[in-house]
Amino acid sequence: AQSVTQLDSHVSVSEGTPVLLRCNYSSSYSPSLFWYVQHPNKGLQLLLKYTSAATLVKGINGFEAEFKKSETSFHLTKPSAHMSDAAEYFCVVSVPNSGYSTLTFGKGTMLLVSP
Amino acid sequence: EPEVTQTPSHQVTQMGQEVILRCVPISNHLYFYWYRQILGQKVEFLVSFYNNEISEKSEIFDDQFSVERPDGSNFTLKIRSTKLEDSAMYFCASRTSGRTGELFFGEGSRLTVL
Numbered sequence: 001a002q003s004v005t006q007l008d009s010h011v012s013v014s015e016g017t018p019v020l021l022r023c024n025y026s027s028s029y030s031p032s033l034f035w036y037v038q039h040p041n042k043g044l045q046l047l048l049k050y051t052s053a054a055t056l057v058k059g060i061n062g063f064e065a066e067f068k069k070s071e072t073s074f075h076l077t078k079p080s081a082h083m084s085d086a087a088e089y090f091c092v093v094s095v096p097n098s099g100y101s102t103l104t105f106g107k108g109t110m111l112l113v114s115p
Numbered sequence: 116e117p118e119v120t121q122t123p124s125h126q127v128t129q130m131g132q133e134v135i136l137r138c139v140p141i142s143n144h145l146y147f148y149w150y151r152q153i154l155g156q157k158v159e160f161l162v163s164f165y166n167n168e169i170s171e172k173s174e175i176f177d178d179q180f181s182v183e184r185p186d187g188s189n190f191t192l193k194i195r196s197t198k199l200e201d202s203a204m205y206f207c208a209s210r211t212s213g214r215t216g217e218l219f220f221g222e223g224s225r226l227t228v229l
Contacts, residue, residue: 036220041222042222043118043119043206043220043221043222043223044158044206044208044220045220046217046218090158102148102160102163102171103150103158103160103218105150105157105158105159106157107156108157108158
């Protein structure tokens with residue numbers, strides 16, 4: 001079985017400062033890993049995904065994440081936060097199961113950005 | 116840009132009533148999913164659907180739940196007799212390829228059971 005742990009329920013940063021959202025996973029198989037973002041009253045939007053290619057993955061809006069197998073981590077970073085980044089972020093693991101992949105979500109990290 | 120659309124955005128119902136949540140997946144997608152998120156908890160997988168049948172379901176998806184693709188565009192989730200604990204945000208999702216293709220989510224339908 002797979003699981004995802006997002007280590008912080010809330011992260012607060014100032015605009016222009018770096019963002020780090022932490023995620024650790026557990027999986028018996030080679031996982032695919034994703035970060036999704038949810039803005040208020042919006043659906044879940046894919047930020048980036050890791051599917052066993054390059055370990056450093058670049059996504060939309062300047063976000064990137066690094067897959068570290070030895071640490072079972074997939075932390076999300078951004079060099080400089082923008083006010084529009086304020087949202088909830090979900091780390092997600094997907095493992096093939098009976099030929100179809102289903103997603104296991106972390107509890108989410110709310111990113112707060114102050115001026 | 117193509118998107119997954121869900122209706123209603125919010126539904127309030129009495130305990131014991133039947134509820135149908137509707138989803139229109141992206142038109143060329145073949146795999147369909149329902150997830151739910153109870154307030155303050157994780158997003159949880161309910162069911163996946165492919166080729167007009169359920170391909171996988173979670174423990175949550177008991178006999179009170181059913182899914183259907185009644186025509187070429189809609190994908191519905193029915194809760195036969197709602198319980199208080201069914202109150203949640205329900206997300207529909209769809210994708211093309213079966214294993215690592217991106218899942219596109221709708222904006223969700225908030226169900227409140229009184």
